[in-house]
Amino acid sequence: MGDLVLSRVMKKFNDNVAVEIDDLEIRKGEFIVLLGPSGCGKTTTLRLIAGLESPTRGEIILDGKVVNALSPKERNVAMVFQDYALYPHMRVYDNIALNLRVDRVPKDEIDRRVHEVARLLNIEHLLSRRPRAMSGGQQQRVALGRAIVRNPRLFLMDEPLSNLDAKLRLTMRSEIKKLHTRLGTTTIYVTHDQEEAMVLADRIVILADGRVLQIGSPEDVYENPRNVFVARFIGSPEMNLADCRVESADGDAWLLGEGLRLKLPADVMTRVAGRGDLPARVVLGVRPRNVKVGRELEDADGAGEVTFFERLGEVNYVHVETGKTGAGMDGPGGASDGGVRDTAGDGAGAGVGADRPGTTVLVARWDEDREARAGEQVEFRLDRAHIHLFDPASGMSLLTCGPRSR
Amino acid sequence: MVGRVGIPRQSASRRTRRMRAILVKTLVYLVLLVGSSALLTPFLWMVSTSLKGYDQVVASKFTWIPKPVVWSNYTRALEFIPFWRYLGNTVLVTSMCLIGALSASAVVAYGFAKLRAPGRTALFGVLLASMMLPGQVTMIPVFVLFQRLGWYNNLKALIIPAFLGGGAFNIFLLRQFYMTIPNELCDAAKIDGCSNLGILVRIVAPLSKPALTAVGVFIFVANWTDFFSPLIYLSDQEKYTLALGLRLFQSLHSTEYSLLMAASIVFSLPILVVFFLAQRYFIEGVTLTGMKG
Ligand SMILES: Nc1ncnc2c1ncn2[C@@H]1O[C@H](COP(=O)(O)OP(=O)(O)O)[C@@H](O)[C@H]1O
Ligand SMILES: [Mg+2]
Numbered sequence: 001m002g003d004l005v006l007s008r009v010m011k012k013f014n015d016n017v018a019v020e021i022d023d024l025e026i027r028k029g030e031f032i033v034l035l036g037p038s039g040c041g042k043t044t045t046l047r048l049i050a051g052l053e054s055p056t057r058g059e060i061i062l063d064g065k066v067v068n069a070l071s072p073k074e075r076n077v078a079m080v081f082q083d084y085a086l087y088p089h090m091r092v093y094d095n096i097a098l099n100l101r102v103d104r105v106p107k108d109e110i111d112r113r114v115h116e117v118a119r120l121l122n123i124e125h126l127l128s129r130r131p132r133a134m135s136g137g138q139q140q141r142v143a144l145g146r147a148i149v150r151n152p153r154l155f156l157m158d159e160p161l162s163n164l165d166a167k168l169r170l171t172m173r174s175e176i177k178k179l180h181t182r183l184g185t186t187t188i189y190v191t192h193d194q195e196e197a198m199v200l201a202d203r204i205v206i207l208a209d210g211r212v213l214q215i216g217s218p219e220d221v222y223e224n225p226r227n228v229f230v231a232r233f234i235g236s237p238e239m240n241l242a243d244c245r246v247e248s249a250d251g252d253a254w255l256l257g258e259g260l261r262l263k264l265p266a267d268v269m270t271r272v273a274g275r276g277d278l279p280a281r282v283v284l285g286v287r288p289r290n291v292k293v294g295r296e297l298e299d300a301d302g303a304g305e306v307t308f309f310e311r312l313g314e315v316n317y318v319h320v321e322t323g324k325t326g327a328g329m330d331g332p333g334g335a336s337d338g339g340v341r342d343t344a345g346d347g348a349g350a351g352v353g354a355d356r357p358g359t360t361v362l363v364a365r366w367d368e369d370r371e372a373r374a375g376e377q378v379e380f381r382l383d384r385a386h387i388h389l390f391d392p393a394s395g396m397s398l399l400t401c402g403p404r405s406r
Numbered sequence: 407m408v409g410r411v412g413i414p415r416q417s418a419s420r421r422t423r424r425m426r427a428i429l430v431k432t433l434v435y436l437v438l439l440v441g442s443s444a445l446l447t448p449f450l451w452m453v454s455t456s457l458k459g460y461d462q463v464v465a466s467k468f469t470w471i472p473k474p475v476v477w478s479n480y481t482r483a484l485e486f487i488p489f490w491r492y493l494g495n496t497v498l499v500t501s502m503c504l505i506g507a508l509s510a511s512a513v514v515a516y517g518f519a520k521l522r523a524p525g526r527t528a529l530f531g532v533l534l535a536s537m538m539l540p541g542q543v544t545m546i547p548v549f550v551l552f553q554r555l556g557w558y559n560n561l562k563a564l565i566i567p568a569f570l571g572g573g574a575f576n577i578f579l580l581r582q583f584y585m586t587i588p589n590e591l592c593d594a595a596k597i598d599g600c601s602n603l604g605i606l607v608r609i610v611a612p613l614s615k616p617a618l619t620a621v622g623v624f625i626f627v628a629n630w631t632d633f634f635s636p637l638i639y640l641s642d643q644e645k646y647t648l649a650l651g652l653r654l655f656q657s658l659h660s661t662e663y664s665l666l667m668a669a670s671i672v673f674s675l676p677i678l679v680v681f682f683l684a685q686r687y688f689i690e691g692v693t694l695t696g697m698k699g
Contacts, residue, residue, distance in 0.1 A: 052593050073599035085594040089612045098608070099598035146598070 003028040003186050004049065004154065009058030011044055011210075018044045019210040021058075026188065031180050033197040034190045035233070036207035042190040043082075045207070046156050049188065051075050062153070073102075077154040078147035083163055084139045086131035086146075092118075093127040096145045103150075117149045120179075137168045144176075148183065155180075155187040161196065173199060194234050198222070206230050223386075228395040231285050231388060237310075237317060239285045242360045243392065246278045255284055258360045259322030260302035265384050271399045278389070282398060285388035288317055291364035292381045293372075300379035304362065309372045316366045320378055323360060456480070456667035463663050476664065483655075483668040491644060492651040496630065499561055499647055503568035503629040508622050511572025512614075515580035516606045520592055530581075537574045541634075549638060563639040564632075564647075568625075576621045583617035584610055616687070623684045627677055648673050 006024040010017060019041040026032050034042045047053040049060060051072040059066050067075050086095050093114055100110045118124040121141045131139055140160060147155060160176070161169045177200055180187050191197055197204050198218040206213045206221060206229075214226045225231035231239045244257040253264040272278055304322035364380060366372055389398040450470070455463060456479055458472040483489070517523075518530050557563040571577065587610055595605045611618065636650040643654075652673065655666035 047593075050597060052596060072597045077597070079594070079597045081590050081594060083590065085588070085590040087591060087594070087609060098595070098600075102599040102604065146594075 003030075003063060004188075005059075005061040006045075006049070007059045007061060009048060009055045009060060011041075011048055011053065012056045017210055019048065021045065021210075021212055024205065024212065024215070026186060028186055029184050031177075031187045031189065031200060031202045033201035033204050034188065034207060035194060035197040035201075035204050036192065037233075038192055040207045041210035042192075042207060043158055044210075046079070046158050046188065046190055049154070050077050050079050050156055052079075075154070076150075076152050077156055078150060078152035079156040080143045080147050080158065080160045082159045084131070084143040086139055086142055088131055091128050091130055092123065092134075092142050092145075095131065095142055096149050099146070099150050113149055114145075117145045120148070121145050136164050137172065140164065140172060144179070148179070152185065155185050155189075157187065157189045159190055159192070162191070162193075169196075176200065195236060198234070204234075206233065224397070224399075225285075225388065226397050228283060228285070228390045231390070231397075235287055237288050237363050239287050239388070240291065240362050240364075241390075242284045242322075242362070244282055244284045246280055246282055253278060255282070257284060257302075257322070259304050260284075260360070260362075262301040262382060262384075268384065268387065268389075268399070272389070273398055273400045278398065279391060281392050283390040283392050283395075285390060286382045286386060288363045289365050290383035290386035291362060292383070293318060293320065293364045293366060293378050294368070294380075295376075295378060297379045297381050299381060301381050303377065303379045306372045306374055306376040306378055307361070308374060309366070310363075311371070316371075317363050318366045318372045318378070320362045320364060320380060321360070322362050322380075452667045452670060455664055456483075456671055458664050460664065479664045479668040480672070483662075483665040484672070486662065486665050487651050487654045487669065488644065489648075489651070489669065489672075492646050492648045495561065495645060496647040496649070499564045500626060500629045502565040504622060504625050506565065506568035507572040507576060507625045507629075508618065509572070510569055511576035511580055511621060512611060512618065513603075513606065514571055515577045515584055516602070516610060518577065518581045519584035519587075520589070520605075520610070521602065533574050533577060537578070545638070552639065558639060559641045559645065560639075561645060564629075564635050568629075573625070576624065579621055580614065580617055583614050587613050619684055619687050623680060626680055630677060 004026040006021045008023070009019065009021045011019045034045060036042055044053060048055055051067070051070060051074075054068060060068055062075060072079075087098070090098070096114050096117060097110050100113065105113075114127070115124065118127055121144060123138060123141045123145060126134060126138055126142070131142065134142070140163075143160070147157075157176075161172055164172060173196060176189075189200060201218055203215060203217055204221050205215050208229055214221055214230050216224070221230060221234050225234060225239075228241065232241070242257040242260060244255040244260070247254045247256060253269060255262050255264060302322055304320040306318050307321045308319040310317040310319065362380065372378070390396065391398055454470050454472060457475045457477070458479075459474070459476045462469070462472055518526065518533075552558060552563045557566070591609055591613075592605050595609045600608060631649055632647070633649045636647045640646055640650065643651075652666060652669055655662045655669065
């Protein structure tokens, strides 16, 4: 039994469904991240759990008890708000102490606990300041302190780092993680930043349009996205997606896309869900790190022209426009492997993320020391162990489990 | 050459612009001066009359400066009517009304601003509409009601209504101010375990000090100077408030103008004091909210 369960929970705002979660179980001590684009219902979910909003239907179960009718205080949850929501007329000390005062905790114990928390968060010197007289990072710590001081059963955090500058965000991110390790309080953390989710989460819950798309460990959602949405949302740069036709020849399945042509290995075929048969068209997905690019490769899956070199310092990427081939390279479906008919080039194969009709941009990691030049002709090869296949109509993954679980 | 011609022309236009600014300013000050002296004249007349002897008051030629200055008007005025008793009644009524109307309107406004309930908007509309209703329309039914309740000739009739809502305008004013306080603060307080009353007392009210001060001043002045309600509800002279008691200087045959004016000045002093104190607070409140923004 989970520490927190959302069972068939639905929340409507004047006939608009904001959140619909059939089943979400959160275990004691877990760090759960709710991840999704803005407007997908993350805050609403958090407010439902906190008790600031009551569900239109469904049950919220804490420790095996339905808490729908309980106030936030009775649920004993603490929440950190996106813009901190510190009380502007109170000193930091009183901001942190308020919930203890409401609980009629004796004065000297309040004093002890406030100082303890302040020490933990390095804000002891700020206790007599007012919120306005502090930086964003300091306010953030006070907001955390206010939540920690009461030893809540559940920690809810709504995009707590989104108002901080990039550098401070990294510092606070690791501090929040450390804090969780130290306190072990079940935490539900909301963000739209996939990197934050990957770093912090024990499990990520990916939401879109108020619904859960996938729940899993960061590794799991990265390696085995259940649909195109998750595949694109997780990982940076985004996963490459290309529309492909499926053709079979001599019992082998071939994928044909713009400037791209590859034989699916047998082990991928065994992972095809359901009938073990691929539909006539699929969306092929592969992450930039799993694409090898070079001037001349053995067993190239295709070729294209470099349009952009992206230097990030640590890792560099090239954007390759496929289907735009120079001399000396076989065109798509160039019948070197007999039996596969050349049907590419009909213009219908424009992939997701296509720059213009007839071409597909493929982002790949650039491992060579030199810079790639725009206009340069390159070949590429996809790592067979890390390709994904999606149904073009539903967007759902066609493979049962990821390469990791092979 | 061109430059030489250009420069004086430019400064000439600047000069006319400055002239015009001075002219406008002078006009504005002139209007303000005339307006404020028009408003001040009755007050000065009141001060002047309060220091005149009877013969100077009725003299055919009006003078601003009393000669001799009759200070004793003040001591006589406070003895002519049971001034201290009336002051006591007035202080009692006004302070009770201040407590009642301020807390009631603060609470009701909180409901309108921060609590979600079906029909809230419609109800607020009704409240606003009730501001359009002249008091005279409800005067007789309310009078009959209070009389049946046994509040006639009793200070209750002046005090208890203040606790019942606190006045549509005050509610409106506070509600508008409360609306500017972020709901997230109230949510945070709820998470911290505050009840709605707790949120009002600990968060919303402290953040609304300027508005609460303004409403408090309105309530104070309205009740301190209220003539009408004491007039219709009170019959025994010893229950009178000051506003009503001042009328005793006027009798069928003569009016003790200088005593009436002396008593009126004493009557007005608390209002002046409250305005001065509150004004300081308004400014403080405004700068505080400015920092907040
Ligand atoms: N109080 C509200 N009244 C009406 N609609 C709301 C309210 N709160 C949220 N919504 C709607 O519900 C959806 C989800 O919002 P929210 O939970 O804030 O998304 P997120 O936090 O993921 O950005 C949005 O479409 C939003 O417009
Ligand atoms: Mg949000």
